[in-house]
Amino acid sequence: MPTIDPTAFSAALLAWYDIHHRDLPWRISPRQRAAGARPDPYRVWLSEIMLQQTTVAAVKAYYTKFLARWPSVSDLAAAPEGAVLAEWAGLGYYARARNLHACAKAVEAEYGGRFPETAATLKALPGIGDYTSAAIATIAFDEPAAVVDGNIERVVTRLHAIETPLPRAKPLIKAEIAALTPKERPGDFAQAMMDLGATICTPTRPACAICPVRPFCTATRTAEAERYPVKAKKAAVPERRGAAFVARRPDGAVFLRKRPGTGMLGGMSEPPTTNWSARADGALGASAAPFPSDWRRVGEIEHGFTHFRLTLEVWSAAVGDELAIEGWWSKPQDIAAEALPTVMRKVLKAAEIGSSEAERPSAVPQRRGRRLHGAE
DNA sequence: TAGTCGTGGTA
DNA sequence: TTACCAAGACT
Numbered sequence A: 001m002p003t004i005d006p007t008a009f010s011a012a013l014l015a016w017y018d019i020h021h022r023d024l025p026w027r028i029s030p031r032q033r034a035a036g037a038r039p040d041p042y043r044v045w046l047s048e049i050m051l052q053q054t055t056v057a058a059v060k061a062y063y064t065k066f067l068a069r070w071p072s073v074s075d076l077a078a079a080p081e082g083a084v085l086a087e088w089a090g091l092g093y094y095a096r097a098r099n100l101h102a103c104a105k106a107v108e109a110e111y112g113g114r115f116p117e118t119a120a121t122l123k124a125l126p127g128i129g130d131y132t133s134a135a136i137a138t139i140a141f142d143e144p145a146a147v148v149d150g151n152i153e154r155v156v157t158r159l160h161a162i163e164t165p166l167p168r169a170k171p172l173i174k175a176e177i178a179a180l181t182p183k184e185r186p187g188d189f190a191q192a193m194m195d196l197g198a199t200i201c202t203p204t205r206p207a208c209a210i211c212p213v214r215p216f217c218t219a220t221r222t223a224e225a226e227r228y229p230v231k232a233k234k235a236a237v238p239e240r241r242g243a244a245f246v247a248r249r250p251d252g253a254v255f256l257r258k259r260p261g262t263g264m265l266g267g268m269s270e271p272p273t274t275n276w277s278a279r280a281d282g283a284l285g286a287s288a289a290p291f292p293s294d295w296r297r298v299g300e301i302e303h304g305f306t307h308f309r310l311t312l313e314v315w316s317a318a319v320g321d322e323l324a325i326e327g328w329w330s331k332p333q334d335i336a337a338e339a340l341p342t343v344m345r346k347v348l349k350a351a352e353i354g355s356s357e358a359e360r361p362s363a364v365p366q367r368r369g370r371r372l373h374g375a376e
Numbered sequence B: 001t002a003g004t005c006g007t008g009g010t011a
Numbered sequence C: 001t002t003a004c005c006a007a008g009a010c011t
Helices: A006-020 A030-034 A041-051 A056-069 A073-078 A081-088 A095-111 A119-123 A130-141 A150-159 A170-180 A186-199 A332-337 A342-350
Strands: A239-248 A254-258 A296-304 A309-318 A328-330
Touching: A006 A170, A006 A186, A030 A186, A041 A056, A041 A095, A041 A130, A056 A081, A073 A095, A081 A095, A119 A130, A130 A186, A150 A170, A150 A186, A239 A342, A296 A342, A309 A342
Parallel strands: A239 A309
Antiparallel strands: A239 A254, A254 A328, A296 A309
16 A cells, blocks of 8 residues: 655645635635634534534535524523424434434533533543544644544545455554644645545546546546445345324324334334334234224335335324323424424325425325225 | 444435 | 435444
């Protein structure tokens, strides 16, 4: 593996970044940074948590909403967890939201509302791991920590044509980044590497012809950049099946309950569902309902999760006000603000319950697939 | 260490 | 349609 001169590499990368950096809501410009400004650690942290395994495009609207509602870490710490989960609904990986709130409370309680300034101390906080601790310390506090995310893994494996598959190659990549990260402008260096990965050194069809660090890159010489990073094969995703039960009151309210605080969709809201069986065959039927009623099957929905695909039968019933199980009634105008994950909004939609103004049903409800499934 | 944990966009 | 993936953390 040929050695890269860190000084020359940084100079080329940062010169490119000064011109071609992305303008993002949680950033300050290289020009402001050069003038001595530093970004608000709260904003850096908030954005980094949201960006975990999530695209910039998806994050922007959530980031703006969170910042408007909770302008500081103290504001966020004072919020009820349910409000944070409801605001997070739709962004996925809900443990992030629970840890976000726990972290805000820890920063408030242990550090008086000011984020600690080193990667090592940041990493001890909930939801902040290897990558995020290094990113915050480097971007907000100028610590030259080794920042390694998916973009940077891709860039480095191409620079050195690393054949070792991920995640085994991770220690090697981190060592190389530690060697390349400059003492001056480490925050810009990290963000420049990520911007390079996001805009030039892309997973498919990388733009090697206009890459500022092409002279340092091994993979591009053999026109094989796209082959890296080598990754271990993934197992096929299994199928699971379950049923969801949408109870409706005469005034249109829907019965919801809260899922257990940990695990899949932990702490989020849902219409009552069965457990999601590993069995993908057979129908469950109204006998699986949380309480007896005149359940009618109104359709089914499919949803892909990271490690399995789920099919949910959707059952609906018109019921009275009193149910013997724990939960609450949510009126039509309140549903949009509930902490409903996307899969559960699909369920409500299948039961012809508008989950937002945008989905307000027309006078004649559109029924998709409804005719196919009569009552039992 | 390998499995768990969402979602929407894209080839 | 399917498969993969996007600024990972936690157990």
